[in-house]
Amino acid sequence: MARRKAAKREQILAAARKLFLTQGFNGTSMDAVTAEAGVSKQTLYAYFPTKTDLLADVLYAGMSELVLVPPTADEIRNLDDLREHLITLASRLTTSLLQPETIALMRLVLGEVFHVAELRQHFREALPGQVLARTEAMLRQADAHGILRVEDPELASRMFVGPVMTYVALDGFLSADPAPPPEHTRLVRLVDAFLASMGVQP
Amino acid sequence: MARRKAAKREQILAAARKLFLTQGFNGTSMDAVTAEAGVSKQTLYAYFPTKTDLLADVLYAGMSELVLVPPTADEIRNLDDLREHLITLASRLTTSLLQPETIALMRLVLGEVFHVAELRQHFREALPGQVLARTEAMLRQADAHGILRVEDPELASRMFVGPVMTYVALDGFLSADPAPPPEHTRLVRLVDAFLASMGVQP
DNA sequence: AATCCACCAAACTGTACGGTTTGGTTTGAC
DNA sequence: GTCAAACCAAACCGTACAGTTTGGTGGATT
Numbered sequence: 453m454a455r456r457k458a459a460k461r462e463q464i465l466a467a468a469r470k471l472f473l474t475q476g477f478n479g480t481s482m483d484a485v486t487a488e489a490g491v492s493k494q495t496l497y498a499y500f501p502t503k504t505d506l507l508a509d510v511l512y513a514g515m516s517e518l519v520l521v522p523p524t525a526d527e528i529r530n531l532d533d534l535r536e537h538l539i540t541l542a543s544r545l546t547t548s549l550l551q552p553e554t555i556a557l558m559r560l561v562l563g564e565v566f567h568v569a570e571l572r573q574h575f576r577e578a579l580p581g582q583v584l585a586r587t588e589a590m591l592r593q594a595d596a597h598g599i600l601r602v603e604d605p606e607l608a609s610r611m612f613v614g615p616v617m618t619y620v621a622l623d624g625f626l627s628a629d630p631a632p633p634p635e636h637t638r639l640v641r642l643v644d645a646f647l648a649s650m651g652v653q654p
Numbered sequence: 655m656a657r658r659k660a661a662k663r664e665q666i667l668a669a670a671r672k673l674f675l676t677q678g679f680n681g682t683s684m685d686a687v688t689a690e691a692g693v694s695k696q697t698l699y700a701y702f703p704t705k706t707d708l709l710a711d712v713l714y715a716g717m718s719e720l721v722l723v724p725p726t727a728d729e730i731r732n733l734d735d736l737r738e739h740l741i742t743l744a745s746r747l748t749t750s751l752l753q754p755e756t757i758a759l760m761r762l763v764l765g766e767v768f769h770v771a772e773l774r775q776h777f778r779e780a781l782p783g784q785v786l787a788r789t790e791a792m793l794r795q796a797d798a799h800g801i802l803r804v805e806d807p808e809l810a811s812r813m814f815v816g817p818v819m820t821y822v823a824l825d826g827f828l829s830a831d832p833a834p835p836p837e838h839t840r841l842v843r844l845v846d847a848f849l850a851s852m853g854v855q856p
Numbered sequence: 857a858a859t860c861c862a863c864c865a866a867a868c869t870g871t872a873c874g875g876t877t878t879g880g881t882t883t884g885a886c
Numbered sequence: 887g888t889c890a891a892a893c894c895a896a897a898c899c900g901t902a903c904a905g906t907t908t909g910g911t912g913g914a915t916t
Contacts, residue, residue, distance in 0.1 A: 482904060482905080493865090494863075495864075560768075566762075566765035567678060567765055607840065615816035618812045622783075627778065645813050648853060649848060684873075693893085693894085696895090
């Protein structure tokens with residue numbers, strides 16, 4: 453009953469997502485969505501009162517399902533732990549954000565985000581905000597454990613996330629042909645440079 | 655004659671720019687442009703065969719007129735020179751990109767950039783590409799002068815530009831209310847952290 | 857058996873807007 | 887003074903498309 457409703461909803465969302473991702477938002481008509489979903493127009497509008505609502509739901513779902521920074525379960529005990537965690541984080545961010553599917557999603561999001569203030573705020577909080585916050589938390593933890601002296605965690609997290617995101621943004625979202633994620637050794641060097649910027653001697 | 659033509663062209667471009675920046679691209683009709691420019695529709699189409707062409711010209715003009723990184727005329731002789739140059743660069747980038755007018759322009763650009771592959775590539779090269787390249791050049795120069803050991807200039811420039819851009823992108827383009835440029839002391843700390851990441855002892 | 861709800865197909869409405877056409881007026885060249 | 891090019895105002899065309907309406911079917915509940 454409610455199950456069926458949820459299923460239909462999912463069916464529509466999946467169709468919309470597929471079309472939006474390939475044809476873009478403006479390039480996708482509501483008729484196309486009904487066709488792809490195998491659903492009548494009336495039904496579509498019963499679930500999503502307006503096209504923008506449909507977009508919003510697609511985007512929110514898409515964003516929330518990509519878990520970029522799983523909460524760090526285990527403790528950070530020493531410098532090597534921290535280093536490993538940072539490498540893993542950088543690697544996870546780049547590989548997951550540079551998947552073709554994800555790039556398409558992000559381009560869709562970014563293509564609309566600047567037209568809709570509400571969406572913009574949501575995005576800022578959901579993605580970069582989250583990544584920065586988790587990184588900052590990790591660094592604070594390291595500082596609390598005396599592994600590292602982090603005077604300005606807010607700046608520190610940007611010193612780490614910023615460079616990583618250049619690979620994602622410039623070589624992924626903005627590039628003509630999607631670049632592969634950076635080499636592992638490159639990320640290692642990035643992490644070591646970051647650690648050096650925090651005053652860790654090599 | 656040719657002067658007059660150029661003037662008319664400018665007049666149309668200015669009107670279009672103003673409207674695009676405030677109402678957005680889709681939110682601006684060609685009729686609105688003619689009204690704002692005080693020009694007939696026929697004339698408008700004589701200068702710009704299509705609405706997209708008009709947009710492209712507005713964007714290209716806007717991008718090229720913002721000179722983010724003036725070529726460094728004077729030499730970099732020692733570490734203090736380099737430090738000063740980097741601080742200046744960071745400051746120039748943040749202040750000029752965080753001007754409300756510029757934010758509006760960038761939002762317009764970014765709002766369309768993901769829909770038009772050609773535009774995307776142009777943008778990538780014209781802005782972030784240019785900034786990275788100039789930074790990299792500066793660092794190479796510093797390295798050549800023996801001021802600093804820069805093993806990987808490509809990574810190094812990202813270690814600098816990345817963090818700076820977080821302030822611009824996250825707190826400017828993506829934020830609800832435009833943030834003021836970061837404090838000078840914050841940028842100084844950023845630069846010092848960067849230098850530390852390059853192995854410079856404080 | 858009656859009813860109600862979710863669903864479907866398809867025609868329809870309204871409008872916004874990019875682009876064209878018409879027909880007439882100014883401006884400058886020669 | 888004439889001619890052509892640049893310009894204007896305004897009506898016009900075509901179409902795409904979001905959202906509505908109509909009329910009808912099937913399956914679960916009472």
